[in-house]
Amino acid sequence: MTRVFNFSAGPAMLPRPVMEKAQQEFLDYNNLGASVIEISHRSKEFDAIINQADVLLTELASIPENYKILYVHGGAQMQFSAVPLNLINRLPARKAVYIESGNFAKLAKKEATRYGSITTAATSEASNYDRIPDFDAASVDPETSYIHITSNNTIYGTRWQQFPDTGDIPLVADMTSELLSRKIDVSQFGIIYAGLQKNLGPAGLACVIIREDLLAHALPETPNLLNYKTYAEKHSLANTNNTFAIYMMKLVLEWLRDSGGIGAIEARNESKAALLYDVIDNSDFYLGTTQTAHRSIMNVTFNLANNDLLDEFLSQALANGLYALKGHRYVGGARASIYNAMPREGCQALADFMQEFEKSHA
């Protein structure tokens, strides 16, 4: 088997030790004689798994005691509906404010308009989302039920470097492409949510971290399995949940802990991203597609000054074991998604390839 470096934006590569452990015990979990994928979500074995996931996530993300961890069906985009269903009714005006920093932020806003009066307080659409737009939280009407941001923009390769202080208005953040990649002060947020398939596990499930006082506002038309209170009360097992995804997430969290925790991972992620940004910044051959001050350390986006070389760049990269580097169609060019699981060697290999390719085509 030739192992490649997989730069897929998501579903993304998972840590190699996690994949090997999952494979090794795939037919027989804990000497049960059955797979973890084949046992009841109400078995004591699965109970231990979900409890351990809670403990690890609480520790890794320093989650305060007044927050609940939920494992919610449907990935991050299902939360685009669940967030307004659960939160817009917090105040009678049913108003929410969205910051449009990319395509997913825009989709989240569009979905929310079904349930209340939604305002875009800032957008960087005019520059094709090459930056996080300026936003003054003080300008927001205090009768707003929540303010929504996308903390890292997978398609464009930008991120919020700091988060706005929204005072008494709960700040809701889609952190799908960066949760657990850097230190975050959870207490700044009312809700943090993330689809698992980038930094946390397989696709199909979202992790939601919610301040307890926000669990009581669901609209009456909220489907039971989109009501965060249902998840909080039933430990995410009101129905048969995606047990395999929760198991895989637990393995990822163990790996994160064993890798030194968030501080160590963040430092590693910064140095991985720097390998690529250094090549881009020291070259006229490659052009970063985002404003330098807004760069993500999870998704590195760039173009070739001569766009005619892009196809050759991508196909040669693939021939060199560098998989899934094609940029999203909304940006073009190339994108290297380098989540927690991407080893430094992968970034080094890509940086080396980029320099070689430049030399042979300059």
Next chain:
Amino acid sequence: MTRVFNFSAGPAMLPRPVMEKAQQEFLDYNNLGASVIEISHRSKEFDAIINQADVLLTELASIPENYKILYVHGGAQMQFSAVPLNLINRLPARKAVYIESGNFAKLAKKEATRYGSITTAATSEASNYDRIPDFDAASVDPETSYIHITSNNTIYGTRWQQFPDTGDIPLVADMTSELLSRKIDVSQFGIIYAGLQKNLGPAGLACVIIREDLLAHALPETPNLLNYKTYAEKHSLANTNNTFAIYMMKLVLEWLRDSGGIGAIEARNESKAALLYDVIDNSDFYLGTTQTAHRSIMNVTFNLANNDLLDEFLSQALANGLYALKGHRYVGGARASIYNAMPREGCQALADFMQEFEKSHA
């Protein structure tokens, strides 16, 4: 490794060849150098998987051309909300009729009451759901948007032997615990849905088979990812779907095809169930908990005449490699879930054990 016979009601055992194939290619799918769990839902490799799942399911279930196959987030219980959200608005009266044949039928009905005027046309609650209640479809108001049934009742061990002719009113069936276990005439139904985790694959996803003309009635408050039209238009990939579950389902469908298709599986399932029902019927030691004429061939429920022996029965069974036989708390006793993946040897081993246990305790 000691392999057990796993009688879990769900998540349930998967066919052994499926599990072995998934394990074998878990780190490297199709010589990609990456796992199927790590690749994009928009990659050509995943596209081939979901297309193949469609083809196989269409063939195995003889799905007519005017139906769509959808892979919907959240399992069957999420469809308890999605069905009324998508269908109750078919007629202005917003009426639906539910047949209450068990706990899940009751939960489905309860969820529907958020969205319209819901009637229970028949219930067997008074006899603790030991049968499918009598139901006369001709008595239903023609202004009803749909009629909902649960075709096989996992907890109680009953099933509809035949399905009611509901004329112009779409019949909606939750077939979670029996889809692809017996021949069904899909054209009798407006919607068939099933959580994957019993007969089709891992937990967290539902398969929905819907007649195309029913795709156009969603209520405006329907979350985008509960709108069946979204799934139909985007081939279930409007967002990142549970790719691993779809991959596993494809493997299960291949195994079903290679096992001779539905006719062969149905015959095998009937003979497997008969092994257990014969023991029950030829004994005063065991008591079936359902009416004989309504018995399921997927979930065999029984009690011991002397209930004091139940714990010993269950623990001795476990010691003999017969796993997860405890009945649901709503029924008590024992339950053997014997979905497609349960080999005949498993049923034989349980039948033998039951006879031995009876001999030594009679």
